[in-house]
Amino acid sequence: MSRTMSELPSFAVPLRVEIGEVRGQGPVAKRIEALGVSLRPWLPWVHAAMLCAFLALILGPVLLPASDLARNAGALANWLIWGLWFPLVFLSVLVAGRAWCGILCPMGAASQWMNRFGPKRPIPGWLRWEGTPIASFVLVTVLGQTVGVRDYPGALLEVFGGTLVAALAIGFLYGRGRQKRAWCRHACPIGLLLGVFSRLGIVDLVPKRQRAGGDAYQEKGLCPTMIDINRKTESRHCIMCLRCVHPGRRGGLALRLRAPGAEVAAIARHHPAGSELWFLLLGTGVALGAFLWLVLPEYQALRQAFGVWAIDHGWYWIGQPGPAWLMVVHPEAREVFVWLDFLLIVGWMLGVMLVFAGALAGLNLAAVWVGGHLGARGGARERFLTLGYQFAPVAMVSLLMGLGGELFALLPAQEAVPLKAGLLVLALVWGLFLGRRILAGQGLSGWRAALVLLPGAAGAAAVAGAWWPALGGV
Numbered sequence: 438m439s440r441t442m443s444e445l446p447s448f449a450v451p452l453r454v455e456i457g458e459v460r461g462q463g464p465v466a467k468r469i470e471a472l473g474v475s476l477r478p479w480l481p482w483v484h485a486a487m488l489c490a491f492l493a494l495i496l497g498p499v500l501l502p503a504s505d506l507a508r509n510a511g512a513l514a515n516w517l518i519w520g521l522w523f524p525l526v527f528l529s530v531l532v533a534g535r536a537w538c539g540i541l542c543p544m545g546a547a548s549q550w551m552n553r554f555g556p557k558r559p560i561p562g563w564l565r566w567e568g569t570p571i572a573s574f575v576l577v578t579v580l581g582q583t584v585g586v587r588d589y590p591g592a593l594l595e596v597f598g599g600t601l602v603a604a605l606a607i608g609f610l611y612g613r614g615r616q617k618r619a620w621c622r623h624a625c626p627i628g629l630l631l632g633v634f635s636r637l638g639i640v641d642l643v644p645k646r647q648r649a650g651g652d653a654y655q656e657k658g659l660c661p662t663m664i665d666i667n668r669k670t671e672s673r674h675c676i677m678c679l680r681c682v683h684p685g686r687r688g689g690l691a692l693r694l695r696a697p698g699a700e701v702a703a704i705a706r707h708h709p710a711g712s713e714l715w716f717l718l719l720g721t722g723v724a725l726g727a728f729l730w731l732v733l734p735e736y737q738a739l740r741q742a743f744g745v746w747a748i749d750h751g752w753y754w755i756g757q758p759g760p761a762w763l764m765v766v767h768p769e770a771r772e773v774f775v776w777l778d779f780l781l782i783v784g785w786m787l788g789v790m791l792v793f794a795g796a797l798a799g800l801n802l803a804a805v806w807v808g809g810h811l812g813a814r815g816g817a818r819e820r821f822l823t824l825g826y827q828f829a830p831v832a833m834v835s836l837l838m839g840l841g842g843e844l845f846a847l848l849p850a851q852e853a854v855p856l857k858a859g860l861l862v863l864a865l866v867w868g869l870f871l872g873r874r875i876l877a878g879q880g881l882s883g884w885r886a887a888l889v890l891l892p893g894a895a896g897a898a899a900v901a902g903a904w905w906p907a908l909g910g911v
């Protein structure tokens with residue numbers, strides 16, 4: 438785990454008010470906690486059922502002989518995954534944290550199950566590197582576009598089946614102690630996404646007896662995602678498996694409800710991480726890249742110009758189709774990518790990602806510089822890191838629109854467009870609100886805070902503006 442900000446003030450110690458409770462838990466939280474714990478014995482059955490459904494979804498359309506049934510199964514799988522699963526699971530973090538991961542996800546459960554039988558090797562440094570899930574996310578997102586994961590059952594099987602195999606292999610090999618999920622903590626692209634935005638959610642598990650010192654990584658402890666539970670101050674790695682929740686006992690964690698965005702607003706006390714900030718910036722960019730190449734005429738113009746240039750230089754191979762595991766090769770559907778398409782899609786997505794991430798980082802840096810001149814507390818690096826979390830809402834809406842756009846396709850255009858516009862406006866306002874609270878923690882308020890918020894607000898507005906084509910603009 439990164440200890441980048443371990444020097445920051447530790448999370449306020451909750452006062453224990455009664456055995457097995459934490460301060461501010463409340464009756465609703467207690468009931469949810471009790472319900473969750475009572476359902477825990479059923480989890481293996483839930484996981485088994487989910488695994489069967491998942492395998493049927495990704496294998497069925499490919500294994501069925503070509504027929505209307507196979508086509509309908511493919512369309513159903515596509516709709517269930519992109520229209521329902523992705524957007525709903527993504528949004529669920531706001532109300533349930535990473536409950537998907539701990540309760541329902543078949544991949545994480547299978548990875549943990551494999552850990553029982555493996556050699557339980559220590560988790561290697563390359564896997565523990567905080568950039569690993571970001572690389573995994575970008576790789577899967579770009580590959581998904583080039584192989585047509587939303588359109589072809591074979592591509593769906595490749596991406597999700599490949600991810601499952603990786604989860605099983607990593608789960609089998611790595612993680613000591615009681616059934617670990619090295620995959621979920623260190624490599625799953627979806628886990629990264631859910632973890633970052635679970636910080637905005639209203640559910641948290643907090644230690645009944647908080648130990649000082651900030652978050653720590655504990656490979657041999659009870660937690661499947663290596664959280665040292667008594668030092669936990671951040672929600673991103675907690676998959677809500679409830680293994681550490683024991684109502685009525687003095688130790689462990691207890692469920693608590695909080696205001697939306699509360700953890701981000703006080704991010705300096707909740708172990709902010711540089712990798713998370715980079716994910717917010719890069720994720721926003723790659724989501725835009727994945728959307729814009731499909732709709733912008735500029736992409737087609739670039740393709741034409743690059744194709745002509747390549748032929749002029751004798752790069753004739755660029756007009757040949759590549760392997761089907763790397764790009765769309767479906768002559769039966771009259772869609773075949775050649776190397777030109779592959780290179781341009783990858784280059785476009787990565788280029789847009791870097792441009793947006795660079796611009797947002799630059800604006801954040803400008804805000805930090807202004808803040809420093811206005812007397813903000815703390816070092817520039819710390820302030821850059823914490824203030825960057827103001828982009829969390831706009832990043833979340835960008836990823837929802839870019840990767841979960843099918844959800845909006847369920848609505849008629851006259852309803853989908855105002856809904857998307859409303860979400861973008863909400864994200865801008867929420868980002869400003871969070872930024873103001875973060876700056877208050879740095880000792881800035883009033884006009885000083887307003888001035889420091891300007892660059893970030895401009896960046897978030899530029900991201901919102903880049904989604905204009907999704908609202909029906911050109």
Ligand code: SF4
Pocket residue numbers: 537538539542543544545546604620621622625626627628629676
């Ligand atoms: S981290 Fe990934 S594999 Fe693990 S439970 Fe969550 S979504 Fe599933």
Ligand code: SF4
Pocket residue numbers: 642659660661662664666669674675676677678679680681682690
């Ligand atoms: S902190 Fe507790 S609930 Fe969260 S993942 Fe670890 S054991 Fe499960």
